[in-house]
Amino acid sequence: MWDGLVIGGGLAGLIAGIRALERGKKILIVSEGVGSLAFAGGVLDFGRVRELRRLEKHPYAYVGEMAERAFSYFLQLNPAYTGTWGRRGSVLTPLGTLRETELLPRRLDASPLFKANKIVVAVPGGLKDFFPEIVKANLQKEFPSGNVRLKKLSVEEFADWRAAGKSIPGTVYAEFWGTERGNTALKRHICEIAGEADSEAIVFPGLPAIGCPEVDEVLAGISLPVVGMTSFPPSAIGLALYESLTRRVKALGGELLIGVGVERVEVESARARRAIVRSKGKETALTAETFVLATGGFLGRGLVATPDDVRETVFGLPLHVPPLRGGKDFLGEQPYARAGIEVDRHLRPCDPATGEVLLENVFAAGRILAHWDPWLEHCGGGVSLSSGLLAGELL
Amino acid sequence: MYTQTQWGEEGGPGPKPAAEPGGDDSHRQECGDPAGLDACVKCGICTAHCPVARAYAPFPGPKNLGPDAERLRLEGVALDPGCLAYCTNCKTCEVVCPSGVRITDMILRARRQQGSAQAESAKSRLRIRDHVLGRAEYLGRLGTVWPEFTNTVLATKLTRRLLQKALGISAEAPLPKYKKRFRLEKGSAAELTSESGQNGGKSVEGTGSSSMGRGAAGDPSAGNGSASKQVVYFPGCFVNYNDEATGLAVIRVLEHNGFEVIVPGFHCCGVPLTANGRFREAEGNARRNLALMEPYLERGIPIITSCTSCGLALKEDYPRIRVPAAKRIGAQTYDLFEFLWLLHERGELKEDFLEVRVPLAYHAPCHLKAQGIGTPSLRILRLIPGVKAEELDAGCCGLSGSFGFKAEKYELSLQIGHALFQRVRQGMREGKFKAVITECGGCQVQIAQGSGARSLHPVWILAQAYGLGGGT
Numbered sequence: 094m095w096d097g098l099v100i101g102g103g104l105a106g107l108i109a110g111i112r113a114l115e116r117g118k119k120i121l122i123v124s125e126g127v128g129s130l131a132f133a134g135g136v137l138d139f140g141r142v143r144e145l146r147r148l149e150k151h152p153y154a155y156v157g158e159m160a161e162r163a164f165s166y167f168l169q170l171n172p173a174y175t176g177t178w179g180r181r182g183s184v185l186t187p188l189g190t191l192r193e194t195e196l197l198p199r200r201l202d203a204s205p206l207f208k209a210n211k212i213v214v215a216v217p218g219g220l221k222d223f224f225p226e227i228v229k230a231n232l233q234k235e236f237p238s239g240n241v242r243l244k245k246l247s248v249e250e251f252a253d254w255r256a257a258g259k260s261i262p263g264t265v266y267a268e269f270w271g272t273e274r275g276n277t278a279l280k281r282h283i284c285e286i287a288g289e290a291d292s293e294a295i296v297f298p299g300l301p302a303i304g305c306p307e308v309d310e311v312l313a314g315i316s317l318p319v320v321g322m323t324s325f326p327p328s329a330i331g332l333a334l335y336e337s338l339t340r341r342v343k344a345l346g347g348e349l350l351i352g353v354g355v356e357r358v359e360v361e362s363a364r365a366r367r368a369i370v371r372s373k374g375k376e377t378a379l380t381a382e383t384f385v386l387a388t389g390g391f392l393g394r395g396l397v398a399t400p401d402d403v404r405e406t407v408f409g410l411p412l413h414v415p416p417l418r419g420g421k422d423f424l425g426e427q428p429y430a431r432a433g434i435e436v437d438r439h440l441r442p443c444d445p446a447t448g449e450v451l452l453e454n455v456f457a458a459g460r461i462l463a464h465w466d467p468w469l470e471h472c473g474g475g476v477s478l479s480s481g482l483l484a485g486e487l488l
Numbered sequence: 489m490y491t492q493t494q495w496g497e498e499g500g501p502g503p504k505p506a507a508e509p510g511g512d513d514s515h516r517q518e519c520g521d522p523a524g525l526d527a528c529v530k531c532g533i534c535t536a537h538c539p540v541a542r543a544y545a546p547f548p549g550p551k552n553l554g555p556d557a558e559r560l561r562l563e564g565v566a567l568d569p570g571c572l573a574y575c576t577n578c579k580t581c582e583v584v585c586p587s588g589v590r591i592t593d594m595i596l597r598a599r600r601q602q603g604s605a606q607a608e609s610a611k612s613r614l615r616i617r618d619h620v621l622g623r624a625e626y627l628g629r630l631g632t633v634w635p636e637f638t639n640t641v642l643a644t645k646l647t648r649r650l651l652q653k654a655l656g657i658s659a660e661a662p663l664p665k666y667k668k669r670f671r672l673e674k675g676s677a678a679e680l681t682s683e684s685g686q687n688g689g690k691s692v693e694g695t696g697s698s699s700m701g702r703g704a705a706g707d708p709s710a711g712n713g714s715a716s717k718q719v720v721y722f723p724g725c726f727v728n729y730n731d732e733a734t735g736l737a738v739i740r741v742l743e744h745n746g747f748e749v750i751v752p753g754f755h756c757c758g759v760p761l762t763a764n765g766r767f768r769e770a771e772g773n774a775r776r777n778l779a780l781m782e783p784y785l786e787r788g789i790p791i792i793t794s795c796t797s798c799g800l801a802l803k804e805d806y807p808r809i810r811v812p813a814a815k816r817i818g819a820q821t822y823d824l825f826e827f828l829w830l831l832h833e834r835g836e837l838k839e840d841f842l843e844v845r846v847p848l849a850y851h852a853p854c855h856l857k858a859q860g861i862g863t864p865s866l867r868i869l870r871l872i873p874g875v876k877a878e879e880l881d882a883g884c885c886g887l888s889g890s891f892g893f894k895a896e897k898y899e900l901s902l903q904i905g906h907a908l909f910q911r912v913r914q915g916m917r918e919g920k921f922k923a924v925i926t927e928c929g930g931c932q933v934q935i936a937q938g939s940g941a942r943s944l945h946p947v948w949i950l951a952q953a954y955g956l957g958g959g960t
């Protein structure tokens with residue numbers, strides 16, 4: 094018997110679990126897959142919280158103070174991150190353009206580039222999904238007064254990858270820089286660039302940004318700023334964030350059950366009792382006092398769309414589904430983005446038609462909530478963090 | 489009463505391949521239909537987590553070998569079969585995949601179809617090697633006939649160099665030590681509680697039952713004895729040939745909880761055979777084991793495993809065999825600690841624990857993660873006063889059964905386990921823990937080799953807490 098069972102181990106579920114564990118609860122997190130953190134590149138967007146809060150039914154409207162608390166909570170949880178409430182920072186996209194965000198790994202903070210006149214882009218040999226010429230052109234556009242040049246680094250340790258005709262995934266490069274040999278190579282390359290006359294800042298794709306003290310140490314000894322980049326999925330930095338959160342769960346004595354989905358939950362008189370999980374060979378029943386539903390949206394598979402409707406996959410809860418009107422403008426608003434569960438102020442699922450609370454001891458958090466659009470409002474990380482933290486307080 | 493006749497591979501008591509249909513037919517469906525293919529959203533998460541793809545450049549990784557290549561395979565295009573052999577079947581890819589794609593099914597099926605065992609072992613010495621490594625049983629029997637001799641011989645550099653030259657078994661790899669064969673005597677409870685660390689020379693062939701003085705209780709046809717207090721124990725090759733003491737500890741813990749433990753003369757579960765491309769023999773073993781289990785399964789008696797790879801095979805592979813017993817095996821197989829946790833939840837676990845003051849690190853074996861039951865051993869151990877257990881969470885140990893014994897894969901196997909060894913060494917240095925606990929015998933051997941740390945099955949901690957003789 095657990096105090097709390099969290100269904101879905103993405104950003105929202107993990108934060109809920111960590112907070113509840115800190116409060117001394119016995120927590121189990123069950124997740125089908127590793128969640129969408131690996132897609133998100135490790136930066137967390139909050140968006141214009143004050144404006145969004147005014148939208149009726151927007152998650153920011155009912156989580157209230159929790160948004161700001163979640164912001165500082167996350168910074169304290171993960172010292173590799175930086176950010177100032179109410180202000181935006183910038184990071185480089187995988188193509189070398191700038192984009193704004195609120196919570197970012199220090200390593201990705203692009204602000205030093207605004208002050209540099211001579212920018213060197215390191216080009217680690219064979220790095221997958223990295224396009225140096227495009228990055229150079231885009232950086233030049235972003236910083237028209239500066240001079241951008243490329244610097245090829247040949248890393249002999251990857252000779253066998255090249256021989257196999259394969260480019261090297263960012264995750265493999267990131268891991269390598271943290272090893273002893275990688276560390277030595279990194280130091281050598283960076284010192285070489287720093288020693289050249291026309292360098293004032295280094296852009297370095299594929300560097301680890303979270304939980305890699307070895308690399309931090311090398312870079313601390315360099316006088317030039319070294320700016321990392323976000324990458325295409327699967328993102329090494331997103332995965333590192335995921336791993337740092339799961340480690341935290343385990344360090345606090347929590348348990349993670351990854352790779353199996355909750356098939357269904359048995360409900361008695363508006364209370365969830367037992368979650369049924371598809372283990373190998375048989376079903377396992379998990380009993381808990383309270384539950385968090387953080388199964389994500391269409392990508393996390395908390396919601397599935399069929400030609401004629403949208404379904405919530407665990408409880409079969411009734412959903413808010415906006416009328417289909419868009420669709421003409423491909424990049425415009427996609428109404429399905431706002432589909433999801435309606436909840437009360439305590440994150441308990443409600444019937445969208447009547448407002449009646451449907452489950453007393455279930456708290457919904459993250460992408461599965463209705464009435465928000467991470468793409469248009471740029472608040473994917475913020476809503477998931479704040480609703481996750483609130484769920485962690487309620488568990 | 490059964491007689492163990494595993495010696496002659498084909499001479500066993502196993503049934504003729506059953507003619508009647510039965511078991512889980514999902515296998516058939518999967519074979520005919522590419523289900524799962526469309527579920528793949530091409531996110532690449534699996535390959536980012538695959539321990540082999542991370543460490544070994546030429547390995548294309550699960551996305552490529554599984555769902556991507558499956559499309560080609562369905563159209564009759566085959567890939568270079570050599571790379572398929574580098575998949576260790578650790579199942580990490582399947583665990584992390586957000587879409588539930590059965591990646592390793594696809595890879596194993598491809599290996600089976602392409603006969604990649606032959607391709608990999610084009611040279612006959614490698615075929616012999618796969619034959620030897622595929623049969624923990626053979627190697628085991630060799631070792632247990634005269635353990636001292638085998639261990640001495642296996643330990644000499646010369647022998648290991650010869651093995652590497654002749655068979656491609658790495659001279660450096662940590663071959664487990666061979667001990668006397670695990671045997672359980674009928675009515676041997678008293679003996680079991682005696683000092684077991686010293687390989688007490690029990691060697692009665694046949695079904696053993698630990699029931700106190702109840703001679704026929706091990707016989708499923710004997711109607712006496714309530715089925716609810718009986719369990720069948722599937723020890724697996726590691727306990728059978730390398731680590732008898734742990735098997736006895738498992739039995740003592742179950743007995744302490746009031747169970748009568750039945751140990752039929754099981755054969756190797758088949759996992760090492762599958763891993764070495766000997767699919768038909770693996771299925772043969774499964775059939776024979778199922779035949780041995782059938783009478784117990786019919787009476788609803790649970791099958792307990794203490795090896796996570798055996799457990800996974802019983803839960804995942806055996807239900808696909810087309811014999812009636814296959815219908816029950818998945819649901820009735822429990823990992824030891826999964827079973828004990830159920831007892832705990834029902835309030836039936838004996839919790840008269842003595843304090844065990846020892847800081848431990850826990851390594852979750854890949855095949856435990858793949859069972860989808862979480863980490864029940866940690867849950868149980870944390871019920872014991874004094875136990876502090878930290879989860880290492882540093883990925884795969886790299887050995888993957890016999891993978892790391894192969895000369896061409898030995899280095900790679902250590903590289904895969906590098907992160908884990910580093911964490912273990914660091915933790916030991918800082919005095920954070922004194923030993924590593926993990927269910928898998930292969931992981932134990934590899935961790936000891938890679939990091940020098942003492943490693944043991946978690947049942948030892950529980951046995952100590954019960955005052956049944958300890959392991960720390």
Ligand SMILES: Cc1cc2nc3c(=O)[nH]c(=O)nc-3n(C[C@H](O)[C@H](O)[C@H](O)COP(=O)(O)OP(=O)(O)OC[C@H]3O[C@@H](n4cnc5c(N)ncnc54)[C@H](O)[C@@H]3O)c2cc1C
Nearest residue numbers: 101103104105125126128129138355389393459460473474
């Ligand atoms: C491609 C992409 C890029 C993004 N980029 C950014 C970005 O740059 N900045 C930003 O701030 N945000 C970004 N986001 C959004 C942000 O990542 C999400 O808001 C947030 O991760 C959602 O978290 P979640 O925990 O609600 O859902 P998810 O992360 O989707 O997690 C849901 C989890 O639940 C599991 N699950 C589903 N069903 C079950 C079941 N029945 N039983 C057990 N488990 C189940 C899933 O496997 C999954 O692990 C991005 C999202 C995507 C998809």
Ligand code: SF4
Nearest residue numbers: 528529531532534585
């Ligand atoms: S198999 Fe799963 S993890 Fe791998 S690419 Fe496809 S969906 Fe992603």
Ligand code: SF4
Nearest residue numbers: 538575576578579581
């Ligand atoms: S089973 Fe393991 S080694 Fe094989 S592809 Fe999957 S993750 Fe890689």
